[in-house]
Amino acid sequence: MRVVGLHPDVLVATSRVWQTTCTIVRNGDECFVIDSPVFPDELEVLPAVLEHAGFALTGLLATHADWDHLLGRLAFPGAALGVAETTAARLTAEPGAAARELRAFDDEHYLDREAPLSLGQVQALPVPGHCEIGEEELELHPADGHTADGMAVWIGWARVVVCGDYISPVEVPLLADGGSRDAYIATLRRLEPLVDGAAYVVPGHGEVLDATRAAAILREDLNYLAKLPEAELPIARRGEAQRAIHAANVQRVRSRV
Numbered sequence: 431m432r433v434v435g436l437h438p439d440v441l442v443a444t445s446r447v448w449q450t451t452c453t454i455v456r457n458g459d460e461c462f463v464i465d466s467p468v469f470p471d472e473l474e475v476l477p478a479v480l481e482h483a484g485f486a487l488t489g490l491l492a493t494h495a496d497w498d499h500l501l502g503r504l505a506f507p508g509a510a511l512g513v514a515e516t517t518a519a520r521l522t523a524e525p526g527a528a529a530r531e532l533r534a535f536d537d538e539h540y541l542d543r544e545a546p547l548s549l550g551q552v553q554a555l556p557v558p559g560h561c562e563i564g565e566e567e568l569e570l571h572p573a574d575g576h577t578a579d580g581m582a583v584w585i586g587w588a589r590v591v592v593c594g595d596y597i598s599p600v601e602v603p604l605l606a607d608g609g610s611r612d613a614y615i616a617t618l619r620r621l622e623p624l625v626d627g628a629a630y631v632v633p634g635h636g637e638v639l640d641a642t643r644a645a646a647i648l649r650e651d652l653n654y655l656a657k658l659p660e661a662e663l664p665i666a667r668r669g670e671a672q673r674a675i676h677a678a679n680v681q682r683v684r685s686r687v
């Protein structure tokens with residue numbers, strides 16, 4: 431797991447699998463951990479990363495309900511989890527789904543965990559809205575289309591946007607179950623002004639981006655989505671896994687025509 435500092439109050443840890451990102455943000459004596467790394471050893475060192483930085487955890491946040499972003503409780507078992515109302519609704523509608531999918535991943539990769547995933551107390555946050563932290567607040571923006579749920583988090587005083595599974599340098603737009611091309615495009619349009627004003631953009635998967643590079647990926651993704659099902663994959667995202675995502679996107683878009 432790689433950990434980089436973007437600002438005295440913002441750290442980003444990146445998992446070795448899918449480059450899933452985990453953003454640690456503090457203000458005053460409050461600190462939130464947004465999303466999570468995936469492997470057991472990465473989750474195990476997360477409390478030490480906070481401690482080393484002098485941050486004390488207030489709570490967990492997740493950008494959306496996909497299981498690989500929801501593992502914070504394995505690192506901080508007592509913590510409450512704050513999510514968008516849309517994500518809370520999805521978690522209620524699919525009880526145990528995240529724990530089940532984590533178990534399947536662990537089986538496939540021969541991984542042992544000390545405890546099963548339990549999401550504990552889930553707090554539904556109004557989005558658009560705000561989440562207080564120290565003397566400041568996090569701005570919460572709706573971010574659906576990849577899935578039916580989700581939020582992006584704007585850390586205003588550091589000019590960092592944590593956008594969930596959008597604007598990824600390693601993954602093409604992925605229309606999952608519950609996702610929609612129109613909603614995805616609307617989310618990218620909403621993210622555009624945040625990206626333009628950002629010092630850093632943290633995608634759900636992949637390395638942290640500066641505003642120029644993020645804006646270029648955002649334009650590529652808008653273009654890709656507009657041209658589906660005939661779209662070509664962006665040059666930097668044409669590997670086997672991306673072609674499989676693309677094939678599923680094509681099917682999804684065709685089945686809705």
Ligand SMILES: [Zn+2]
Nearest residue numbers: 496498595634
């Ligand atoms: Zn994801």
